[in-house]
Every structure is written in structure tokens, then in C-alpha cells.
Amino acid sequence: MKIVIIDYGLGNLRSIEKAIEYIGASAIISKEIPVIDSADALVLPGVGAFRDAMMHFETLERVVKDAVSDGKPLLGICLGMQMLASESEEGGLHGGLDLVPGRVVRFPQSELKVPHMGWNSLVIKKDIPLLKGIKDGSFVYFVHSYHVSTEKKYRAAVCDYGVEFSAVITNKAGNVTGTQFHPEKSGEIGLRMLRNFVGMCD
Amino acid sequence: MLTKRIIPCLDVTLDREGGCVVKGVEFVDLREAGDPVSLAKRYNEQGADELVFLDITASHERRRTMIDVIERTADEVFIPLTVGGGISSTEAIKKILRAGADKVSVNTAAINNPGFVKEAADMFGSQCIVTAIDCRRNKNIKGNEDKTIIELEDGTPAWYEVVIYGGRKPMGIDTVRWAQKVESLGSGEILLTSMDRDGTKDGFDLPITRTLSELLDIPIIASGGAGNIGHMYDAFTKGKADAALAASIFHFGEYTVGDAKEYLREKGVPVRVQGF
Numbered sequence: 001m002k003i004v005i006i007d008y009g010l011g012n013l014r015s016i017e018k019a020i021e022y023i024g025a026s027a028i029i030s031k032e033i034p035v036i037d038s039a040d041a042l043v044l045p046g047v048g049a050f051r052d053a054m055m056h057f058e059t060l061e062r063v064v065k066d067a068v069s070d071g072k073p074l075l076g077i078c079l080g081m082q083m084l085a086s087e088s089e090e091g092g093l094h095g096g097l098d099l100v101p102g103r104v105v106r107f108p109q110s111e112l113k114v115p116h117m118g119w120n121s122l123v124i125k126k127d128i129p130l131l132k133g134i135k136d137g138s139f140v141y142f143v144h145s146y147h148v149s150t151e152k153k154y155r156a157a158v159c160d161y162g163v164e165f166s167a168v169i170t171n172k173a174g175n176v177t178g179t180q181f182h183p184e185k186s187g188e189i190g191l192r193m194l195r196n197f198v199g200m201c202d
Numbered sequence: 203m204l205t206k207r208i209i210p211c212l213d214v215t216l217d218r219e220g221g222c223v224v225k226g227v228e229f230v231d232l233r234e235a236g237d238p239v240s241l242a243k244r245y246n247e248q249g250a251d252e253l254v255f256l257d258i259t260a261s262h263e264r265r266r267t268m269i270d271v272i273e274r275t276a277d278e279v280f281i282p283l284t285v286g287g288g289i290s291s292t293e294a295i296k297k298i299l300r301a302g303a304d305k306v307s308v309n310t311a312a313i314n315n316p317g318f319v320k321e322a323a324d325m326f327g328s329q330c331i332v333t334a335i336d337c338r339r340n341k342n343i344k345g346n347e348d349k350t351i352i353e354l355e356d357g358t359p360a361w362y363e364v365v366i367y368g369g370r371k372p373m374g375i376d377t378v379r380w381a382q383k384v385e386s387l388g389s390g391e392i393l394l395t396s397m398d399r400d401g402t403k404d405g406f407d408l409p410i411t412r413t414l415s416e417l418l419d420i421p422i423i424a425s426g427g428a429g430n431i432g433h434m435y436d437a438f439t440k441g442k443a444d445a446a447l448a449a450s451i452f453h454f455g456e457y458t459v460g461d462a463k464e465y466l467r468e469k470g471v472p473v474r475v476q477g478f
Contacts, residue, residue: 014302018277048327112204113419115329115390118444119205119251119474139205139474141282143329161204185282185304187246 001201003027004039006064008056016045016077019184023191025198036063041072041201046079050090050104050146053079061097068099073200074176075130078144081169081178085148099176100169102150112162115145120181122167126156129200130177130193131168138189140167140181147180175200205472206438207251207445208459209423210452214238214271214287215259236453239274245452246279248459249476253279254307254393254447257287269301276302286334286393290318292325299326307332307393310366313373313380316387323388332423333389337362337377337410338369338397350378352409362396362410369397381414392418393447395425403429403450411441423447431462438471 003020005013007029020027020043027043030036042064046053068074076084085096088104096104107114119139124131147165156177157168169178177197183190242253253275257268272285285298286307295306312319312333323331340363343351349361362377381392394414396407406424415422421444424437428448437446451457463473 012299012302012304014300015276015280015304018302019280022278022280047329113421113444116204117329117390117421118207120203121205184280187281190280 001025001040001198002038003041003043003198003201004036005029005043005045006036006060007031008053008060012047013045015182016043016184019191019194020198023195023198031060033060033063036060036067039067039072041197042067042074043197044074044076044080044083046077046081046083048079050079050082050088050096051092051094053083054094054096057083065097065099068171068176071173071175073197074099075197076176076178077184078180078182081180082146082148084169084171084176084178085150088146090146100148100150100154100171100178102148102154102166102169104146105149106146107161107165108163110162115143116161117143119186120159120161122157122159123164124157125152126170128156128168128170128174128177130170130179130196131156132196132199133192134189134196140179140183140186140189142167142181144180148178203472205251205474206443206466207423208249208434208462208466208473209252209254209445209447210241210245210250210459211254211256211425211447211449212238212241212453213256213258213449214268216257216268216271238271239278241453242275242279242283245459246281249463249474250281250459251445251474252282252284254284254286255303256307257285259287269297272298272301272303284332284393286332290314292322295322295326295330299330305330305332305391307334309334309336312384312389313364313366313375316383319384319387319389323390328388328390331389332391332393333381333384334393334395335377335381335384336365336369336395336397338365338372339363339407340372349376350413352378352413354409365397369400377410378413378417381418385418385420389420391421391423393423393425396427399427400425401450402427405429405433406437406441406443406446408436408441411437411443415442415444421445431457431465434462435466435469435471438466 159167284305290311364375424443425447
């Protein structure tokens, strides 16, 4: 089985690579179209700004979308989850990969600090493979100022931070999943989700 | 609900092969506390929310790399990791983040060149850049009317002066104003250490912690003085801190992180508990 972590020039990819290795699978970090094309499953990480990420991603969009239409599992993490949406309001309106219908919006002004940073608990809404064995109320680690606003049917888990926002989203077919939090930084719970993801690749 | 964070801090000195952890009493009289990687794993198992590594050899001795310690930790511990100590270039930050750290803390370099905070935040994102501020109470009000005067526990006034080199060098800078400045430059968090309290086990410095927590929009990590878990409760309630950092009470096994969380949870402070 071949898991490819897509490297589009931003962010720390080592943590997700090591977390996948730690659970006994292996991953390759690559930006090469043939390597991505030959993957059994893809991880789309992400730290930084939406527009920059999409710009760096431009040449890879086709091969990733083809993999998704072939039914291969894709996991988007943090900004990588936001990139799955149709569009984002961060730094002006910009188009996303449109794999899960929705719009990336900023947390509203309130007395709560933005970015939303730290451990917060999940409210699980849908029984999906990634969340197998994960208890309602499990804590995961978030760092973000924007979140994906989408229809209920695409929300597998939500989280409360002044507003109820999407913590885990999924597409209709179920092979595309996104986590707003960092599973690779969420201790045992996060590792369990990564094991579930690896299980989706079999 | 977003939880309050408990952060064990590992003061690492690299004078020995592989590095060892030490905790200083006011950063001077150093007591050894064990291997950093195994301590990091132990804290992770106990339910630590994050870990901080401070390279305490870095500022006043020859710069050495923490890269190996960071890599070995990040290969096995999957919670956020912050690294600080003598970081003064974006090149150094890049290496540390690549080794598996999630954040870096900057201190003296930011004071010498505030533009460094902005440059680093622009390049790596605000969430990566923690500004460490070491401060000390200054009761000399006369001639310092331009400073932010804060009422201490006993009702007397003081201002908090930024210090560097483990408290040995006062900078004449107002801590409150400096904190506001680094927030405006893009720092994502503040790690606030009171040198009046560091190593004393008398409890966190609540007046300055509360002042910054109320004034700033970025999270404040209270540091210096944790002697028992009641002090952590005070930091979150009276001090309104977002996170509490402690070293020796965890290193020497007086309390586990789990003990601290259980206590806080019973007292109604939102914390992440194990098993979820």
C-alpha cells in the first residue's frame, strides 16, 4: 500500500509522515505527478494561507481530482481540509478544489480569541470509517482562524467554539475526508484516526 | 469547550552527549532531571497538552543544535512541541520546524530586533511564533510614570520590567507594552515568565498574568513559580491564563500531569482528560 503526502511547498510534513510510520504504515512525501498518480491513498496537509496554498497546488489539482474520482481515499488536514471546499473568504474570495461543497469562513468577532488554538472536544454526527472507535467528546488539537461552512450531510463531526463549526467533513462518496484539527498532533486519538485512514486504503 | 492547557517545560542543556534535562532555580543553580526524550514520552503518556523545550545553553554559551533531540522526540510524541532558546534567525526557525517542532519561542532576539517577530510570523505563520517574555517586578515608580503600573497582591504598586539573560539584565522596557507590541507584530502566543517567581515554588505571578490575559487577544502561557497544583488553578482562575507551564513539580515526580488535570477538572476548570 502506498500513501503519498502531497508536498506543495508549504508546511511541516515531517510530523504527519512520522505519525503514519509510528502506526506501522509508511508514507512518501512527494510533489511529483507520477508518484501522486501511483498512490493508493493521499494526504493533503496544510499550514498557511488559502490563496498561497491553492497557487502552489495548481499543477497538482488534476491528478488529485482524478485519484478522488477513482475512489482513492484522500485525507485533508487543517488548511488541507479547507482546500477541499468550493471556495474560501480568506484574503478575498478564492476557489478551492470543490471536492466537498462549502465555503471557508472566518470565526465571527466575539470575546473569544482567534485563532482557535488548543484542545477541544468533538461532537460526532456521522459514523464514518475515519471515526471508527472514536468516542463522542474526544479531544483533538486545533489551530485555525477559518472553518468550513457546509451542509449537515457533509459534516461528520462538529466542535463548539462560540459557533458550532465543522471539525470533520466528508464527501458524498465517502472517500474524501477532512479534519480541521491535526490528527498527527492529537495524541492517541489522532493516531487512532490515522490507523482508521490506513484501514480505508485496504 | 476549548480546554486550559498544561505544559511541562523541559529545560535542556546540551553539554552532555544526547542532551539532558535540567531545571534551574532562577536559571542559575541547575539540578539535573533526566533524559529529554524519555521525559517527553512520559509527559505525553500522562496527558500533557503540549511540550516546551528550552535550550538553556544557547543564550550565554556556544550555540549548539537541538535538532537531534527535537527529531527523536517528534518521532514518538504526537502532541504540539515548542522549542526556544537563543533563536535569532529565520534559518534557525526553519530547521527547528523541519525537525518536527510546531512552534518556536523567541526572546532576546525579538528585543534586539522587534522586526524579527514580524519577519518570522509572516514567513511561518503567527501560530508558529511564541514570544517568551521574562519580567521582574520593579517597585521604583518615580521616574517610571510612563510604565504600566500594576497593583500587587499586597496593594502596593509596581511595574514589570522586561529582563534578559536569565534575569541578569534589566532592559528598562515595560512588559505590558512589549507584549502588546509583539502581538501587533504577529506573535501568536506569549510565554510569560516572572523571574520573581521562577524556581521559588511560591505560585505564578498573578497580577501580570491577569493584566496581559485581559488586555491581549492572543493566548498567555503563565510560567515561573508553580509549586503545587493549586497554583495552576490560580493561574487559570485569578490569572485568567490560557495555559500553565511547569517544570520541576513534574520532573521530580511530585505530581503527574494527570494529577493536576484531575484536580482542575474537579474544581470545574475545563481540561482535556485521558481516555477521550
